[in-house]
Amino acid sequence: MIKELNNSWRKTASTLYKKPEDSKILGSVELDITDLQEYISKKRKEGLKITLTHFFTLATARAIKDKLPELNTYIKRGNVKSYENINASVSVLLRENEMGSVKINMVNTLTYSDLVPTLTAKIKEARKGTENGTMKLKETMASIPWPFRGMFYWFIRKMLVDWGLSIGGISANDMGSYIVSNIGSLGLDNGYPALFPATNVSFVLIMGGVKKTPLVIDNEVKIRTVITLSAALDHRVVDASHAGILFKYYKSIVKTPELLEEKP
Template identity: 35%
Template sequence: MRYIQKRKAEGKRLTVTNFVAAALSRALYEDIPDINCFVRRGKVVYRQDANVCISVSVKEGKEMTGLVIPKTQELSVSEIADYAAERIEKKRKGEDAGAFAAKDVVAKIPWPFRRPVFLFIKWWIFDLGFSFPFLKIPHDPFGSIMLTNIGTWGLTTGMPALFPIGKLPAVLSIGKIEKKPVVVDGQIVIRSILPISGTFDHRIVDGAQGGKLAHGIVERLKNPEGVLAIAKMPSGRSNPDVQSTYPALYLWQINDPGNLGAIMRTTLWFGIGTILISPGSVDVYSPKVVRSAMGALFRLTLVTDISFDRIEKLMERDGAKLWAADMSGVTAKPAITGDRIILAFGSESHGLPQEVLRRSAGVIGIKKYGYGESLNLAVSVGVILNTIRQN
């Protein structure tokens, strides 16, 4: 809520619905895609994207309509807000199109014929999978899943209807945010609580799948960094030219994503712009790495799958010197000179292999003053880089 208020002060209107739609689409698309489907003539038909349908009040709150956000899983919260604002304005001006606008046309049909017409449209669109050009209804007009905000009407919980013609696996409702006492770390504190309830089609969704969807939504709302923006993932560089980007780090089989993200932040802090990463390391774009890097990976040159043979070729080509970090290293300030240096750090459990230690110009260690088996790898990188920069 603080972030929403901050953006509002900056002139950007975001809503809780925008955040929940982003979290819901990603949970559906990434965590539980097997429920992103509907049943047609006894067969399950899967959808390719997570298109969230949100309910919208029109005509001064007297009627409700819906808005489908295409490929919601690819949009940031701000993009969802912009798209929704533009389309909602058109709907409130009566410029609506599609399935929700068609209901006004169907409503004008005399009641004895209304149901047969309705059933025919349902059969044509959902059972056969065709669009309805006359009424401008696409073949899948209600998206993948529906989200309605009943909190705007002062309600906290509700059981929304499944809306059978929509062929939706679930309909979720957001309730009014209220401050309530909760237990945090054994203490009773006041927190703002957002109630979310839902109704599910049990032909598609069972309890375990519903729980997984709920967990995915909660985790993304607890960590909004994961849903605030979308960035294209760059492909790894296979033939790096690091001659002009020394000094550089060489990381050997780093397996902990949190450590790798923290190392990225630390490296950037000390003015080192290139990290070379060996095969067998964690994916540099895994969610935990991205979150713990806190944006540092967008400012670094990351080169993956670099074997030590290639490091040796870089050293020969550029005249670079390799310095290794190891518990067996000297703890005095290393006499590192020149700009063309590569600092090597090994995995959390095994350290650097002997071939790297033998090939290095020197092995650096950290003096222990108290107790402990070892230092965290990211902490070790920070200590050593600070020592080198002080030189």
């Protein structure tokens, strides 16, 4: 039991996370996805196995490209820098009690037809144990005994995040511009994410549970399907107004999901 509780990620997390010190913005919204669910069901019957994760990963990239370039930034040596491309990390369940992530490059250039097979292949690789730089660093940290693990992490964070350097091909930019995590698939209704402190991610989107609920539509009460979306944003590079723009974009794109079938 002790060995299971103290897996590589738990030992790493105990080193990384401290009491909140940095500024971040938290927010959430309930989104009516009734029409979107019907669209997804239709596309799946046609053979394209779209999920809500595919939709929100693509929609977020398009929002960043068209309306919110500020979400494609990070801090380097006290200055805001822009990423050359819009890359995303998608959280995946590797094993029964262990989460990981896979990186999708240049997401804003993709469509459903591109993303579905790409994400499927990367998840299979991750579950086989094919490690990216971030995963290798996690395993390295987990193998170091306490208290030296804390010293090692302080050094890594100072070099990668504060100084903006790369060590052995690993940098703070390895997880891309943003993270998408579907905790609804794990049975959770909603959650508020952490901004991973050893990376230059300025935005994390959490997809919560999907449920039926009564909503007022055109002055009539109707049963609709809704999802709770939560977000954490780095207040050093964005403000609450940016979160407002992002959520408004989601409300718009769920009504026209077919736009993500086309190359931007």
